[in-house]
Amino acid sequence: MKNSMLIAIREWKERMGSRSFVLFSVLGPLIILGLIYLMFAFGGKSKQHWNVLVADPTGIMGNKIMASEDRSISYAFADGYIEMEEFANAKKYQPYDALLEVNEKVLSNKMGFVFFREKPSVRMQTRVQYHFERRLEEVMINEFTSLSLSDFRKIKQPLSVYFRDVYDPNNQSSDLSGWVGFFYGTIIFTFIFLFGMTIMRSVSREKSNRIVEVLLASASPNQLMIGKIIGVGFSALAQFLIWIVMIGLGLYFMRENLFPDILNAANLNVYDLALQAGDHSYQETMFTSREYNQFVELIYNRVQFVNMTAFFILFFITGYIFYGALFAAVGATMGSESDGQQFILPLIFLLCFALYGGYYVLNYPDSPMADVLHYLPFTSPVVVMVKLAQGYYVQGHVYEIYLTLLLLIISAFAMLGIASRLYKNGILQFGHRVRLKHIFKWLQNPN
């Protein structure tokens, strides 16, 4: 273990000192922040008008929704129940683009459904959800509490709004939270692949410059491989933390300077709002900031963040060990560094497959294929993130996440075992052409 730690520390120092690490640490978060900025500053410029019918049979909303100043959404209210099929086909409902169903239990189960005819933009979904949620807050404060709006927000439960195609209601469309999960999953995979490639290159470089034989005289191939996986892993984690801190600071900076925060109670001044209501540009700013805040709220409050972060770290680590071992084994079986070229395509294919898996589950979370992808160690880290963000596991499927984690841990150890054999046998083979025949023989040979 001491040898593994020494090797890990050397790897860590080498990564931390490399130019690419510094560049990636700075550029990565800047690009993401830039995209977030663009998304929320300019994302709403393309106008689309939506007529939304609010079906509120128990009159919870009181025929009111906080959007009188919103030019892109018009709300109308219906008192009775509206069957989905009726809404889809009846002539009188055709002018409406979407049906917001406010069921009688909304105040307790915090769930709302929007049935749309054409898939709305993310921005439009955000607006509807935002309006609905703010109105419900008012209702709840009036009905149940004597708290101020800001105090209430501290204790309230988040509202889940599910967007479904009225013509295909069973195919549950992705909600925003799912995308957050997909984003997390993508981050996991980006890091795993970038640092997995680093492991692979590092192993093949040690082979090609022959330092490996000196190392093997002091440390076993297993210690060498594990040290490398740990060292590169910690540098990945360090880079990830740098990203988190930089993105966090960036979001904070944006909130403080670029978008005024109207969700903040101190800024919520009804008089000001009324005064500025006629000013369109101000409204627009308000809106972007509202959406922005909704995004921030989504990330920091709505998504089960503690849960998600804990599982994110667990799946990040186990997923990394699984793939790290795979990459180390590939590096060890390579005859020369240039052999890496031929491995890049299948590895990129694997990356695309994992990301597509996440995207697929985002769109078809209940399909049988989603179950397979959920348990498959190649895709599970991203799929679990998506499902976790969608709130899938609170609906009585909690054991599934642990089962997936267990499977991934077992797979990671199995992969370590396989990689260890390939590593032991392949690490001292130089200048050969990689043949499948050799790989099978190495796998059979425990020495």
Add this chain to the structure above:
Amino acid sequence: MLEVKNISKSFFRKEALNDISLKVNKGEIFGLLGPNGAGKTTLIRVVNRIVQQDSGSIRFDGELMTEVHLAQMGYLPEERGLYKNMTVEAHAVFLGRLRGLSKKGVQAKINYWFERFEINDWRKKRVEELSKGMAQKVQFVCTVLHEPKFLILDEPFSGFDPINVEMIKQELIEMRAAGKTIMLSTHNMKSVEEICDRAALIHNSKKIAEGTISELQSERKIGLYAVRFKGSMIAFVNALWTGFEVQDKEVLGDDRFVIRIKMRGNNSFEDLLKVLIGQVKIEAAWEVLPTMEDVFIDLVQPKILERHEE
């Protein structure tokens, strides 16, 4: 110090070592010789526990060898490398620590060995800035840094200029004097004669000879003697009778010659000296032993010819 017993190793169907046994005594320099591809490096890797043998055992200092003994060993592989973007000092610290030195201990050893090999100025240089010879020196220092009891060097002289070769040789001789044991694999037969006490020769994955250098040479001597004298070449030849055969002569100038002679019949070295005394002024006379290069060729060549004939 090291006892290798019946070691065999195959890579898939290719046999790399076939029932090899040899013994390296404490405090000696042992030469491991053999043509390319004979199995020397595989044997060295087995001893270093880099490769696991299929059968056979290794005893180190009387005990069955385990991972624990690796800290008492130093290994300089033939194809050695360094991390190009690490500094010389960081490299030495890393390898020293891997060999079991403590954080403090490694620094003290670095100070000593860097001073001794005059590489103190390179401490902060990155390996990629060093010339090949400089890098070789660093590699050697990294190998001996933890002052191992048993040192395995695979082609230690390759890549060095003659001055550094001499320096390494002297270092090895001093280490032997200090009680260290050294196993040396090299194709440089002159070095083997100069510094090795004993040697083993491996060919086609089998050990074909083992013994002290003089034993190996004596086994292959062909009764050739040399005489260096001053005087007339004619007088010298006249003094010899049919019992001796002149193989070749070397003219040294100032009427001095070295003649190599083979005995015929039962004639001995003493008989030769008897007939020469009084005829020429003998400066020196000795039995000509084959060089290690001759021994090497003599042992390996027939086997190669045999294989070709088959």
